[in-house]
Amino acid sequence: MAYLQMQGITKLYPTSGVLANDGVDLAVDENEIHAVIGENGAGKSTLMKLLYGLEHPDGGEITFRGETVVIKDPFAANRLGIGMVHQHFKLVSDFTVAENVVLGSEPRKRGLFIDRQTAVKDVGVVIEEHGFSVDPKRRIKDLTVGQMQQVEIVKMLYRNAELLILDEPTSVLTEQEIERLFVTLRNLLERGKTIILITHKLEEVMQMSHRVTVMRGGKVVAVRNTSDVDKRELSRLMVGKDILLEVNREQKTFGDPILELRDITIRCRGQGRPLLDTINLQVRSGELVGIAGVGGNGLAEIEDVIGGLRHASSGQIFLHGEDVTALGPEDLREVGLAYVPADRLHRGASLPSSVRENCIVTKHHDFLKAGVLQRRNTREFTEELIDHFSIDAAEGMPVGNLSGGNIQKMILARELAADTDFILFSEPTWGLDIASSQFVYERMLELRARGAGVLLISSNLDEILGLADTILVMYRGRVVGRLENTEAVTKEIIGEYMLGLRDDSEPVGAAAPSEVHRG
């Protein structure tokens, strides 16, 4: 019997209808580093949430150290000796390291007061024992990202965690910090801990893990000894076989550029490498450009920059030949931007508001008479959209009552109604069923046929391959691949770019960040 055994784990998210885990089996041996890899949405985070008690499985069984356990909440997980280091740190920035570590299980004085001295001492012991280098008396806000992660790990060790789950631990770290983390992990291993490493970075898997479980689409597709596989095989296992989308994409010539990004760079304070590194891209009339990549490699930032929600540190953006670099969403929409965001529940829609209020939001100026919204016009407009896009909803319904597919249809309807020559889609079919996805694809191709420029940001390779004329692949904030979508381009090739195994971009090298010429 393995140290940790998860068997037949099933988890359905009823609101979105997504079956995130479908009969997943995971076996982790004592004192090993076990990598769980998969693309975004493969179900690995869900599986870990179930193990850490943040979510509860709909089916299946967890056995830990030979006993069947039900993990009610993270406290229960801690008591069992399971600790988790989240991708986004959960620390109180105004508290000291020691205060953060003991938070929730503080040593007490006379049963009532927090014993700070003991806290500092105990935390100091844990830090020293495991070879960390943070001062327990420093405040979190004065630490680097790498040190914050150390604090998270210390927090778990302080709670006597024997099994540590690390969720994408390297995504926010610099190269040096990653090295340090690896040293730490080896150290922990020597002390008899067991580690589950969730990642989509193959390099780390190869370097650190003993065994690897590969997930795809909510299922486990392979379990291997790391020494028996190479990166290429893992990449193939992760992305799976090509699924040909049934879309009709006829070849055609492209017109003038509609959207152009020149040397767009986003730097973030406290982070060594830029979130976006001199991105150049062009979307021409009648062209569908697909940007592929694994989450955390700059896709979200590209979406934000083009949507006007975030400004680039340097570089320029042109829309219809106009320099729109400094414009916000309000002005961009005036110039001609339609945009279907990845986060449809918060950014793309206002759930408590009615369908009507959601539909008119981008063009409510058109329904005004002396500053008053003309109810009949807004209702007719909304009903037209509902009709046209066969949205299963009434105009007065709160959007929160709609299904995920219908919410996306509504957003799509609204954005297409703007009738712009450029439209940005970010993860447009994430979590949608096949019929709804097909509907979205058809609309996108219609736009393309009409001569609009379409930019599709997606981590779903099938849709990128099925739809795009030109494919850009992002890795660590850079465009590492720029391909014309011909027969020769396969999922494997894109997968290799996505996972950093191929890189066509010039090495950034020792050159200082190039000055961006303006005007």
Add this chain to the structure above:
Amino acid sequence: MDRKRIANLLSSTTGLALTVGISFLIVVLLILVLSDEPGRAIYYFFIGPFTKAYYFGNLLNQAIALMFTGLGIAVAFKSSTFNLGGEGQAYSGAIVATVILLALPNMNGFIGGAAAIIAAVGMGAFLAGLSGFFRMRWGTDQLISSFLVSAAVILIINYLVTGPLDDPVNSMLTTARIGRQYQFLRIFKPSKLDISIFFAVAAAIGTYFFMQRTHWGYEMRMCGINREFSRYAGINVGKYLLVPMAISGGFHGLAGAVTIMGTHYRCLKGVTMGIGWNGIAVALIAKNNPIAVVPAALFFAYLEAGAKAAMLHSDVTFELAKIAQAVIFFLVTAQALYGLFRSRKKVGS
């Protein structure tokens, strides 16, 4: 959907009724314990306001300022901006109106009155707008900045009223009296009820229309519900950190001016005290619905009138009256029972 809406309404009104009922019960218990003539005290506390036209008129008059401040808070909260400076804004409206009216002793009543009201609204809007501006520019916490600005303003006005603007002729801490032509018509003598109650009701209807039907109201509500969505859709979200605050402050300034022109005719020290905070309670009971602000304000005024009647006609002391009021105020505004009621229902279903 409609059934759901009705169910929601029912559960919220049931919760409110329950809260009010329980708080009344506590008041009754308090009086039973602390009064030697509890029957009489209870009678006057709850029924007193309706026993005389004078009391009833004053009750309605009390509600006027609360309607204005309640509307101001409702507009701000509905837009997810936070105005805790109502006291100072109302007080500043009162002093500005008074100063202008005192400076124009012989002006036509309508022109001078309009000037005073506009200036009072402007002053309130400016004070609250400051907090909006701070948040827009530097992300300052509106709750704190609006409260602090107001707290400072109150002290300055207190100084003005008791110092440079004090009327030496009378012995009270107050300015001189404004001209007769500026005093609102009293419509229910001998009570102090004046015509501005119609303005208040009209303002509630107007605000409702503004919020629900106009372009600005729509954008403000959208920003209030989901700022990320609003920004994405191209609404100028920065502007709507400031505008709702300014409107809110304007309503408070107006409440101050109306208090002077309709009730007191002079700016006493602390003349508007309480209407700012009570406006928040009124807006909370009304769930930020401008129309519901009217009955909510009447309810509050009723409590106030009941306490006064009980003090006059029984052995209920000022302190007891205030405690009784506070109990109701506390329970109703905390909405503690709302939450309890809801979560219970969720668990049950």
